[in-house]
Amino acid sequence: MSPLKSRHWDTVAATLDALREYDLAPVPELFHVWFVFFADDNPDIVRSIELARQQGTAIDEKQLLDLYYRYILHRHTTDFLRQGMESFADVIENSEQSIASVSSELGIYHKVLEEADAVLRRDGKPSDLLTAVSRHTRKVQKTVSTLAEQLDSYHQQIAHLQSELQKAQEQSLTDGLTRVSNRLHFEQILTDLCHAVDEGEDSEPFCLMMIDLDQFKQVNDRYGHRVGDEILVLIAGILKTNIKGRDTVSRYGGDEFAVLLPQTTLDEALFLAEDLGNRVRAREIRAKSSGTSFGSMTISIGIAEYQRYETSSSIVDRADSALYRAKQGGRDQYSIALPYEGEPETVAP
Incomplete structure (x- = not known):
C-alpha cells in the first residue's frame, strides 16, 4: 500500500474511533468533520475540536453539525458547482476551437474538390465519385456548422449559469435587509x-x-x-x-x-x-x-x-x-x- 493510501486509511480509522468514543452515529456530516480534523484540512475545525478536548468538553452532535455547516457545506458546494461549470466551459471552448479548425479544413478540401471537378468537366471527363465526395463534404460542412452553433449556444448558457451562480453566492453572503455581509x-x-x-x-x-x-x-x-x-x-x-x-x-x-x-x-x-x-x-x-x-x-x-x-x-x-x-x-x-x-x-x- 502506498504511503498516501496508508495515511488515508489511518485517517478513516481515527475518524471511526472518534465516532465510537463520543457515541456518535456514523452519519456523513459527522464523519466528514472528524475526517477533516484528523486530515488536518481545516484550521478552525482542528482548533475548535482540540480546544474542546483540552478542556474536557463533551463533543456532541450539535457541536459537530455546527462546524460542518459553518466550515464545510457552503464552501464545498459552491466550489464544486463553480469548478464543474468552469471545467465544462473549458471543454466547450476546446471543442469550439477544434470544430472551427475542422470546419476550416473542410472548406479548403471542398474548394479543392470543386476545382478538380471543374477541371474534369472542362476536359470532358466528369467523375461520379468526385461529385459524390463533394456532395458528402458539403453535408459534413453543414453538420459541423450546426454543431458549432449548438456549442456556441451551450457556451452562452454556461456563461449565464456562472453569472447566476455568482449572483446567488453574493446573495447568500449578503444580509437581505441592510445589504451588508451576513x-x-x-x-x-x-x-x-x-x-x-x-x-x-x-x-x-x-x-x-x-x-x-x-x-x-x-x-x-x-x-x-x-x-x-x-x-x-x-x-x-x-x-x-x-x-x-x-x-x-x-x-x-x-x-x-x-x-x-x-x-x-x-x-x-x-x-x-x-x-x-x-x-x-x-x-x-x-x-x-x-x-x-x-x-x-x-x-x-x-x-x-x-x-x-x-x-x-x-x-x-x-x-x-x-x-x-x-x-x-x-x-x-x-x-x-x-x-x-x-x-x-x-x-x-
Whole structure:
C-alpha cells in the first residue's frame, strides 16, 4: 500500500474511533468533520475540536453539525458547482476551437474538390465519385456548422449559469435587509484572516469590533418594526461608509453588527470606534415616509485584537464580552478586550 493510501486509511480509522468514543452515529456530516480534523484540512475545525478536548468538553452532535455547516457545506458546494461549470466551459471552448479548425479544413478540401471537378468537366471527363465526395463534404460542412452553433449556444448558457451562480453566492453572503455581509460571510472572512495570521501568510494584525445599537428594543416597541428596520439600514450605511479598503461590515444578528479590520492595530481600531460612535450619535433619524424625527441613536462597541493561534470563536467571544462590558458600563462607549483572560478596559468616547 502506498504511503498516501496508508495515511488515508489511518485517517478513516481515527475518524471511526472518534465516532465510537463520543457515541456518535456514523452519519456523513459527522464523519466528514472528524475526517477533516484528523486530515488536518481545516484550521478552525482542528482548533475548535482540540480546544474542546483540552478542556474536557463533551463533543456532541450539535457541536459537530455546527462546524460542518459553518466550515464545510457552503464552501464545498459552491466550489464544486463553480469548478464543474468552469471545467465544462473549458471543454466547450476546446471543442469550439477544434470544430472551427475542422470546419476550416473542410472548406479548403471542398474548394479543392470543386476545382478538380471543374477541371474534369472542362476536359470532358466528369467523375461520379468526385461529385459524390463533394456532395458528402458539403453535408459534413453543414453538420459541423450546426454543431458549432449548438456549442456556441451551450457556451452562452454556461456563461449565464456562472453569472447566476455568482449572483446567488453574493446573495447568500449578503444580509437581505441592510445589504451588508451576513453572518456566514463574516465567519468565512474571519476564518481566512485567522488562518493567514497563524500560517504567517499575513504578519499584519487585525481587529474585530462587535457593535450593538443601544436601547433598540425600546425603539421597536415604541415605533414598530418598520421604523426599526429603517434604523438598522441607516446604521449599517454609516458603518459601511466609514470603513476602508478590506474592512468588512456584517450584520451578526438582530441589532448587532460585526466589523472586521484587517491590517489594523488596536490603536487604529480604537480611533475608528470613537469616530463611528460620534457619527452615529450625530445623525438625526427620520422616518422615510413621514419625515418624523426619532432623535438619534447611540452604539456600544467591543473591540478585540486577534492573538495568534486563538480560534475564530475565541476572538468573537472576547469582543462580545467587551461589548457586554461597554453596555453594562452605561452604553454609548467602547470597551477593549485584553488578551486572553484579561479584563476589558472601558473607555468613554
